[in-house]
Amino acid sequence: MPSSPTKSALGHLRILDLTRVLAGPWCAQNFADLGADVIKIERPGTGDDTRAWGPPYLRDTDGNDTSEAAYYLAANRGKRSVTVDIATSEGQAIIRELVAHSDVVLENYKVGQLQKYGLDYAALKLIKPDLVYCSITGFGQTGPYAQRAGYDFIVQGMGGFMSITGERDALPGGGPQKAGIAITDLMTGMYATVAVLAALSHRDRTGEGQHIDMALLDVQVAMMANMGTNYLASDKAPERWGNAHPNIVPYQTFATADGHIIIAVGNDRQFRNFVVAGGCAELADDARFATNPMRVQHRDVLIPLLAVMVSGKSKQAWIDRLEQAGVPCGPINNLQEVFENPQVIARGLRVDLPHPSGATTKLIGSPMRMSETPPDYATAPPLLGQHTDTVLKSLLGYSESQIAALRGRDIL
Structure with missing residues (x-):
C-alpha cells in the first residue's frame, strides 16, 4: 500500500x-x-x-x-x-x-x-x-x-x-x-x-x-570501483571469472537438483562444514583441498567433484543444511520467488x-x-x-x- x-x-x-x-x-x-x-x-x-x-x-x-x-x-x-x-x-x-x-x-x-x-x-x-x-x-x-x-x-x-x-x-x-x-x-x-x-x-x-x-x-x-583501482595499482587489466572468484574456492554458483545456489566459502573451517554437510568429508582431508591456496591451485579438480555433490540435493535442502552448518549460501531466485x-x-x-x-x-x-x-x-x-x-x-x-x-x- x-x-x-x-x-x-x-x-x-x-x-x-x-x-x-x-x-x-x-x-x-x-x-x-x-x-x-x-x-x-x-x-x-x-x-x-x-x-x-x-x-x-x-x-x-x-x-x-x-x-x-x-x-x-x-x-x-x-x-x-x-x-x-x-x-x-x-x-x-x-x-x-x-x-x-x-x-x-x-x-x-x-x-x-x-x-x-x-x-x-x-x-x-x-x-x-x-x-x-x-x-x-x-x-x-x-x-x-x-x-x-x-x-x-x-x-x-x-x-x-x-x-x-x-x-x-x-x-x-x-x-x-x-x-x-x-x-x-x-x-x-x-x-x-x-x-x-x-x-x-x-x-x-x-x-x-x-x-x-x-x-x-x-x-x-x-x-568500476575496486576493479578500476586494481588496474591502476597493478597495470594489469582484471579478467572475467563468471560466477567464480579469482582468489577464493569454492566461492561461486552450483547447480542443485532443482535450481542454482550460491556457496561462498570464506575459510577452511567453512569448507570442511560444507563437504561434511554434503557427505564428502574426505575432500576436507585431501591435501590438495585442505587450505584455500591449495583449493585455488587445484580448482579444476575440486569444482567438478563439488558440482556432483551439490547436484544430489534440492536448493532448499542445501540452504537448510548449510545455514545450520554456518556456511554462507543463498538461492538464485527468479522474480516470482523474489516477490514471494x-x-x-x-x-x-x-x-x-x-x-x-x-x-x-x-x-x-x-x-x-x-x-x-x-x-x-x-x-x-x-x-x-x-x-x-x-x-x-x-x-x-x-x-x-x-x-x-x-x-x-x-x-x-
Missing part, C-alpha cells in the same frame, strides 16, 4: 523533467518519491518513448492491455504529465514560464539540441539565476565523443564493465556479458540525484545555481497504486528507509498529458480558451 508520511523531505521543490527513457526519469522518480512536484514534459501524441516499449503492458480491470508499457511504469510514478511541443516557439515559451516556477531542470537531449530552442542552461539561468540544471548524455558536454549518442549497452562495453562480466573465455559459454538490466542508466540516475541534491544545498547556502554535466561513460568508469520472499514482503518492496484507467499498478518500492520523511508513493505513473490543463491553469494562469487554442495548433 502507498505510504502516508506526515512530512515530506522534498515537498518544497519543483522539478521540471525534460527527460525520457531511463536515466533521467529514474532520477526524477527519486525526487517524486521524496515529495517533490515533478512535472514531466512529453511530446504531444506519443510522449516518453518507453510508453510503447512493450509488451508487457499494464492490464485494465478486464485483463486487456492498456497503452502503458511496464518499462514506462518502472520510472515515472508520482509525476505530473504535461504535453508540450518544444520545437515550436509557443511550446518554448511555456517551458520558460514553467522554469520560472521550478527549482531544477532535468534534460537528456543531445549536446547542443536545446540551445537552438533557447532552452539550454545559459538561456534559462537568465530567467532564474538560481536554477539547478542537470544534463544527462552518453559522453558529456565536452571531449571528442560529446556529439555521439549514448546507449547503456554500448557504454557497458566501452567503460570496462563487460571486460570483467561473463564466464571465462576458456570455458563453455565464455565471453563478455552485459548486465541483465540497464545498470549504467540506473547508476547515472542515482549519481544525478546526488549531484542535484548537492547543487540545491549549495543554492540554499549561496543563492547560486549551476549546471550539472552527467555522462553515462563517466558513471560506468567510476562504478518473506523478507521482501516485510520490507514493503511491492507497491500497488490505483491507476487512472481503473487498473491497479504493481510497482517496486523505493529502497530508501527514512524515519521522519519516508518515500510517499502518491500517485501511479501518469497518463500522457494527464495534468496539462491543471498545470497550465494553476501554475501559469492559462484560461480554458488559451489552452484550447494551443491544443488546436498541436502545441499541447
Whole structure:
C-alpha cells in the first residue's frame, strides 16, 4: 500500500523533467518519491518513448492491455504529465514560464539540441539565476565523443564493465556479458540525484545555481570501483571469472537438483562444514583441498567433484543444511520467488497504486528507509498529458480558451 508520511523531505521543490527513457526519469522518480512536484514534459501524441516499449503492458480491470508499457511504469510514478511541443516557439515559451516556477531542470537531449530552442542552461539561468540544471548524455558536454549518442549497452562495453562480466573465455559459454538490466542508466540516475541534491544545498547556502554535466561513460568508469583501482595499482587489466572468484574456492554458483545456489566459502573451517554437510568429508582431508591456496591451485579438480555433490540435493535442502552448518549460501531466485520472499514482503518492496484507467499498478518500492520523511508513493505513473490543463491553469494562469487554442495548433 502507498505510504502516508506526515512530512515530506522534498515537498518544497519543483522539478521540471525534460527527460525520457531511463536515466533521467529514474532520477526524477527519486525526487517524486521524496515529495517533490515533478512535472514531466512529453511530446504531444506519443510522449516518453518507453510508453510503447512493450509488451508487457499494464492490464485494465478486464485483463486487456492498456497503452502503458511496464518499462514506462518502472520510472515515472508520482509525476505530473504535461504535453508540450518544444520545437515550436509557443511550446518554448511555456517551458520558460514553467522554469520560472521550478527549482531544477532535468534534460537528456543531445549536446547542443536545446540551445537552438533557447532552452539550454545559459538561456534559462537568465530567467532564474538560481536554477539547478542537470544534463544527462552518453559522453558529456565536452571531449571528442560529446556529439555521439549514448546507449547503456554500448557504454557497458566501452567503460570496462563487460571486460570483467561473463564466464571465462576458456570455458563453455565464455565471453563478455552485459548486465541483465540497464545498470549504467540506473547508476547515472542515482549519481544525478546526488549531484542535484548537492547543487540545491549549495543554492540554499549561496543563492547560486549551476549546471550539472552527467555522462553515462563517466558513471560506468567510476562504478568500476575496486576493479578500476586494481588496474591502476597493478597495470594489469582484471579478467572475467563468471560466477567464480579469482582468489577464493569454492566461492561461486552450483547447480542443485532443482535450481542454482550460491556457496561462498570464506575459510577452511567453512569448507570442511560444507563437504561434511554434503557427505564428502574426505575432500576436507585431501591435501590438495585442505587450505584455500591449495583449493585455488587445484580448482579444476575440486569444482567438478563439488558440482556432483551439490547436484544430489534440492536448493532448499542445501540452504537448510548449510545455514545450520554456518556456511554462507543463498538461492538464485527468479522474480516470482523474489516477490514471494518473506523478507521482501516485510520490507514493503511491492507497491500497488490505483491507476487512472481503473487498473491497479504493481510497482517496486523505493529502497530508501527514512524515519521522519519516508518515500510517499502518491500517485501511479501518469497518463500522457494527464495534468496539462491543471498545470497550465494553476501554475501559469492559462484560461480554458488559451489552452484550447494551443491544443488546436498541436502545441499541447
